[in-house]
Amino acid sequence: MSRPLPGDTRPGDLVIGGYTPDTDGSGPGLTVVRTAPDGVLRALARTPASGPSFVVEHPGLPLLYAVLERPDGGVAVFADEADGPRPLAEHPSGGSYPCHLAVDPAAEWLAVANYGDGTVAAYRLDGDGMPQPGPLLFPNEGGGPDPDRQEGPHAHEAVFGPDGVLHVTDLGTDEIRRFLPGMVPHPRGPVRLAPGSGPRHFVHHRDLWYVTGELDGMVRVYDAGWREVGGAAASTSGGHNQPSHIAPSPDGRYLYVGNRGPDTVSVFEPDGARLELVAEVPAGGRWPRHFGVTPDRLYVAAQRSGEVTAMELKDGVPQPGERALEVGTPSCVLVRSRAAV
Structure with a gap:
């Protein structure tokens, strides 16, 4: 069950998911936190769960859903309550x-x-x-040209x-x-992307699709018909990069991309099919797996350094990240909607 921590019991602003000891991690499960004006996070409650590596909220009800990333696979449902998520049900994934x-x-x-x-x-x-x-x-079924990562x-x-x-x-x-x-399979089947790209996260923005390639280190641009029309390297820092998450800035002007390896966040200004790299900024922690975007900050799940970092936004460009909260192997930062908060 949830374990409330000392302090006020208003619902928190963020929910952090991650890996737990039974899923090769060190996290507590779900952590609900309050944000402060200076970017510091304060934990309000922790709820045990088995590897809740990604968390989303119901669009209209006080419910949270989390994957349980383990061999047998699970999906958990939680009541989103003031003193922390309360487990309601668990189903196979x-x-x-x-x-x-x-x-x-x-x-x-x-x-x-x-x-x-x-x-x-x-x-x-x-x-x-x-x-x-x-x-x-x-x-x-099927695979790709990378024998280690695309065997299936x-x-x-x-x-x-x-x-x-x-x-x-x-x-x-x-x-x-x-x-x-x-949930009817599309009659034209799947869209085939660049061989060996290893598509990971993607976003629809201004009538275009932007896809991070975990294996080739690219951000590729596709039109409404899923024709590739542009792209750019996700990082220019050198060395091997495995891009992770991608999301737009609060005003839609920029796209942010997490880079695992360089441990940075890249800032792109999209202009149609063209992507202009505006900045590449240290994330403040190791292996930026995911980030949540608020009006004034990015909160980054730095999986391998056991922390969530805060990157202040100045004119939409994140500044170098600083530790905001220590938490074991975080992998997801859910920014709750104002309705849920």
Whole structure:
């Protein structure tokens, strides 16, 4: 159960997920924190869970969903309460090592990306936000040119597009898999991306798609029909880079990209298909796995240094990160909507 920490009991601003001792990490499960004007984070509550490496919220109800990234795969549902997340239910993820999940805007489906075997699972949600038994399962097959990382399919991120279509990156097969509303496989099949790119996270921004390549270190740009129209190296710091998360700035002017290896965050100004590198800034910790964007800061999950760092935004450009909270093996920073807070 949740363990409230001393202090006020108003709901926190961020929820941090990560790996736990039973999933090769050192984190506590879920950590709810309050942000301060100077960027420092204060833990309000911790809730044990088994490897909650990615967390999302229901768009209208006080619920949180988390993948449980372990061999047998799980999905947990929590009541989002003032004294911390309260476990409500746990379901199979439909595959192994789930690493991402998403709720569609209408709150009818919960989609899960299972990295281990590449299976995409979709749970229909009840009106109370609870998953119905018996998810739809969509396995995949194939691989890519990298024999170590692309020996088979590896679903990585699930994103519902502006048209209600679910898009899922598959790092192992260099694809964007697509599902029409109602979780119907797209009649034209998946989108084939650059061989060996290893697509990881992606974002739809100003009618274009921007995809990070974990294996080739690129950010590639695609038009509405998923034709590649541009791209740039995610980092210019030198050395091997495995780009992680990508997200727009609060005003939409910039795109931020996390770089694991250089341990930086790159800032790009998109101009149609062109990406101009504006800055590349130290993240303040090792292995920036994910970050949450607020109006005045990026909060970065520095997985390998056991901390969340804060990067102040000045005119939209993050400044060098500083430790804001010590927490074991963080992998996700959820910025809660104002409605939930």
